[in-house]
Amino acid sequence: MQIKNLKLFLWMFMAAMVLSGVYIYGITLKANGDNVEHLHTSWLIWQGYIPYKDFFQHHNPLTWYLSAPLVADLIDDIHIFEVFNIIGVMTLCLIAYYLGKIICLNGTGYFAALFTAAITISAYSLLWSTDYRPDTFMYLFFFIGLYYLLLHIKENSLRSLVISFLCFFLSFMFTQKVLLNMLVPAGAVMYWLCTRQIKIKNCLFALILPVCLLTLFAGYLYSNDALDIYWRSNFLFNMHIPDIFGKHRIIFPPFEYIDFYIFIPIGGMAAIYFLYRGNYIEVIFSLMFIEETFLRMFYFSAFLHYVIFWLFTGIVLSVMFIGKFLPLKRPASLIGVIYLLFMLFYNYQMTYKREIGKRDLMHGHEYAFQTLTPCDYAINGYYSVYNLKAKDAGYYAILLGQIDVLGEKTGIAPRDDLNELIRTQKPKLVSAGIYWDTYEEERGRKIAAHQISDYLLDTYYEYTGIGDIFVLKQQYQKRHCVYNGKAWEFMD
Numbered sequence: 001m002q003i004k005n006l007k008l009f010l011w012m013f014m015a016a017m018v019l020s021g022v023y024i025y026g027i028t029l030k031a032n033g034d035n036v037e038h039l040h041t042s043w044l045i046w047q048g049y050i051p052y053k054d055f056f057q058h059h060n061p062l063t064w065y066l067s068a069p070l071v072a073d074l075i076d077d078i079h080i081f082e083v084f085n086i087i088g089v090m091t092l093c094l095i096a097y098y099l100g101k102i103i104c105l106n107g108t109g110y111f112a113a114l115f116t117a118a119i120t121i122s123a124y125s126l127l128w129s130t131d132y133r134p135d136t137f138m139y140l141f142f143f144i145g146l147y148y149l150l151l152h153i154k155e156n157s158l159r160s161l162v163i164s165f166l167c168f169f170l171s172f173m174f175t176q177k178v179l180l181n182m183l184v185p186a187g188a189v190m191y192w193l194c195t196r197q198i199k200i201k202n203c204l205f206a207l208i209l210p211v212c213l214l215t216l217f218a219g220y221l222y223s224n225d226a227l228d229i230y231w232r233s234n235f236l237f238n239m240h241i242p243d244i245f246g247k248h249r250i251i252f253p254p255f256e257y258i259d260f261y262i263f264i265p266i267g268g269m270a271a272i273y274f275l276y277r278g279n280y281i282e283v284i285f286s287l288m289f290i291e292e293t294f295l296r297m298f299y300f301s302a303f304l305h306y307v308i309f310w311l312f313t314g315i316v317l318s319v320m321f322i323g324k325f326l327p328l329k330r331p332a333s334l335i336g337v338i339y340l341l342f343m344l345f346y347n348y349q350m351t352y353k354r355e356i357g358k359r360d361l362m363h364g365h366e367y368a369f370q371t372l373t374p375c376d377y378a379i380n381g382y383y384s385v386y387n388l389k390a391k392d393a394g395y396y397a398i399l400l401g402q403i404d405v406l407g408e409k410t411g412i413a414p415r416d417d418l419n420e421l422i423r424t425q426k427p428k429l430v431s432a433g434i435y436w437d438t439y440e441e442e443r444g445r446k447i448a449a450h451q452i453s454d455y456l457l458d459t460y461y462e463y464t465g466i467g468d469i470f471v472l473k474q475q476y477q478k479r480h481c482v483y484n485g486k487a488w489e490f491m492d
Contacts, residue, residue, distance in 0.1 A: 003111070006333050010114040013340055017122045018093060020344070024351045025127050026086035031365040034305075035084055035132040037385045037398055038063060042071040047374075047487070053226040056396045056407060058233045062173035063134040075389050078369055084132040091140050092130045096120035098143045099316055105150055106281045108323040115336050116319045122343040123315070124350060125257040129305040134175040139309065141171035142178055146185055150281055153197055161198070161206040169210035173217070176234050180295060181309055184287045188280075229412060237410050242300035244402060246442040251302050256350060259343065260311055267314030268293070270321030282320055289313040367466050368429055374488035375481035379418060381431030381468060390428065391488075393421040401435035401449035418450045422460065428472045429464075432457055 044055055046068040051057050067084070074080040099120055100113035120126060130136040145167030152160040168185070171178045192198040221227040242249050253260050271286035278286060292310045301307050326332040364386035372378055372390035379393045380386060382401055394416030396404035404415035422430065435450035461470035480491035 006111060006337075007114070009337060010111070010118055013344070014114075014118050014121060017118070017344060018089070020347070020352075021089045021092075021121065021127055022086050024347065024355075025089050025131065027082050028352055028355050029085070031081040031363070032131065033385045033398075035081065035088075036365050036388055038133055039067070039071055039080065039084060040385070040388050040397070042067040043075060043389055046072040050224045050226055052221075052230045052233045053224060055392060056233065056398070056403065056412065058237050058403075059134045059175045060173050060234060062170065063137055063175075075374075078366070080388070081365070088131040088133075088136050089127070091136050092126060093121055095130075095136075095140050095143055095312070098140075098147050099312065102143070102147050102150065102281065102316065103319060105147065105154065106279070106320060108320050111333070112319050112323045116316060118340055119259075119263075119315055119319070119343075120312070122340060122347065123259040123311065124343065124347055125253060125260050125304060125311055126308055127347065128257070128351075129308050133305065135177075135305055135308075138171050138174040138178050139312065141167045141174065142181060143312075145171060146284075149185060149189070150284075153192060153280065158202050158205065161202055162209070165206040165210050169213060173213075177238065181288065181292075184284060184291055187287075188284055232410055232412050233407075237406060237412060240406055240410060242302075244406065244439050244442065245300075245302050246439075248302055248442055249300055250297060252296075253304050253307060257304065258346065260307070260314075263311060263314035263318045266318040266321065267316075270317035273321060273324075274317070282317075285313055285317050285320070289317055364467050364469055367464060367469065371471060372428055373481040374483075375478070375490045376429075377421075377425045377427035379421065379427050379430040382433070382435045384431070384467075386469070387429070393425050393427045394418070399438075402438035405437055405439065405449050415449065419453050419456060422452070422456050426460065426472055426476050428477065430457075430461065430470050431468050432461075432470050433468055 041051070041055075041057055042064040045051065045061070045064045049055055051061050051064065070083075071080070074083060096117040100117040103113040103116045104110060130139075145164045148160045148164035148167065151157065152164060168178075168182060172182075189198060189203070193200060193203060218227060221230050255261065267289055271289045274282035274286040289310070292313060295301075296307050296310055322332070364381065364384060365388065368378065368386040368390070369388055372387060374389050374391070376390040377393040378387040378390040380397055380400065382399075385398050387397065394404075395413050396407060396416060400415075400418070407413055408415045418430075418435075421427065430452065432452050434448050434452075437447045437449040440447040457470055460472060460476055462473055463469075464471050478490040478492055481488060482491055
């Protein structure tokens with residue numbers, strides 16, 4: 001394939017993949033537990049609730065504060081789920097752009113950078129896992145920060161170092177688990193300080209803005225009496241999450257996530273090679289890949305979105321490694337083109353073709369969207385979240401039987417009595433039945449963390465026909481939901 005034709009193909013492929021990704025992942029697949037959870041949290045923020053203090057969350061809050069105005073604008077539009085899924089797809093495109101810039105900075109080549117971007121935005125695993133959740137934005141700002149840190153070493157620009165440190169801080173403010181990913185870049189900074197490739201005064205200057213912003217954030221939490229519970233929710237709590245899953249704590253993606261099983265082995269070989277013969281960019285990515293390998297194999301990898309940083313680094317290492325031995329001439333470029341076309345078809349087979357038949361089915365989040373008002377209360381389901389704009393009946397809104405049990409053990413707040421909440425608040429929607437203690441369930445013991453009374457269900461509720469969701473009988477429902485200037489309340 002001629003170079004000019006290859007360039008045209010790559011740009012056309014990426015344009016097609018963005019359009020198809022927006023359609024398949026933004027429109028066809030719609031809502032899931034994570035994006036409903038974080039949209040709901042953004043809505044709570046917009047109403048003036050203080051995270052951690054007024055409701056449970058265990059992520060840093062920047063996603064919700066940035067999203068809150070748009071969520072408020074779309075809160076009565078069923079397309080809200082699609083809009084924010086598309087934001088996730090576009091964020092992945094920005095991640096691909098900065099990974100490509102790092103490839104160019106490494107000197108691997110312009111076409112290698114285009115291949116990196118094309119591989120990233122067509123990776124089935126990445127498209128599936130980078131929807132609207134804090135992790136997606138965390139990775140974007142992490143890679144922006146990493147790019148500018150590497151650029152500073154190459155050009156010795158103070159501006160690059162300032163942008164780098166600010167982006168690393170913003171990455172942390174989306175979710176704190178990025179601190180684990182930052183260990184290698186932080187070690188590199190310490191090394192460059194010792195070798196004087198980074199000047200101490202430049203480093204201190206670049207730290208001023210992040211330190212000031214962190215101080216303001218801590219002051220905001222302290223002034224709202226939320227600093228202690230923030231620490232418990234975002235650090236002590238999260239340290240214990242892997243313990244819940246027992247023998248299922250380490251679960252690699254199923255074989256259908258085919259790109260994972262292509263780029264992790266190649267990335268592993270590349271990491272070993274670059275540790276001995278790589279430049280500083282290749283060594284840093286190799287160390288991040290190796291660190292992530294140990295984290296996934298010995299710490300926690302129960303869900304796909306926990307392993308995508310491994311895939312990001314594996315893709316970059318693979319491209320840099322292949323670029324060392326296979327110049328972009330006809331055979332190598334042809335292999336790349338065949339792979340990209342295959343992934344376009346594979347994504348179609350695995351998503352659109354599977355899901356298009358389910359589009360007309362009523363899901364829990366759609367029923368809840370049509371049924372609930374901001375004045376209503378709701379109790380979310382076991383292992384599900386469907387409540388977007390209603391009030392939470394208790395302090396814990398998600399994963400009842402898991403999150404609340406661990407929250408109680410770590411001293412955040414006692415778990416709610418669901419039957420008492422039903423008696424006193426009459427939530428309009430509830431998920432019925434038994435909420436099993438996840439920790440015990442993972443160890444083969446069925447112990448109830450909550451069990452909603454059959455008597456209360458028979459007295460106050462009727463079955464919706466969807467999952468385990470029950471709706472409050474008409475005679476117990478209130479009407480005329482209005483905003484009174486301070487809160488959403490029923491007039492009657």
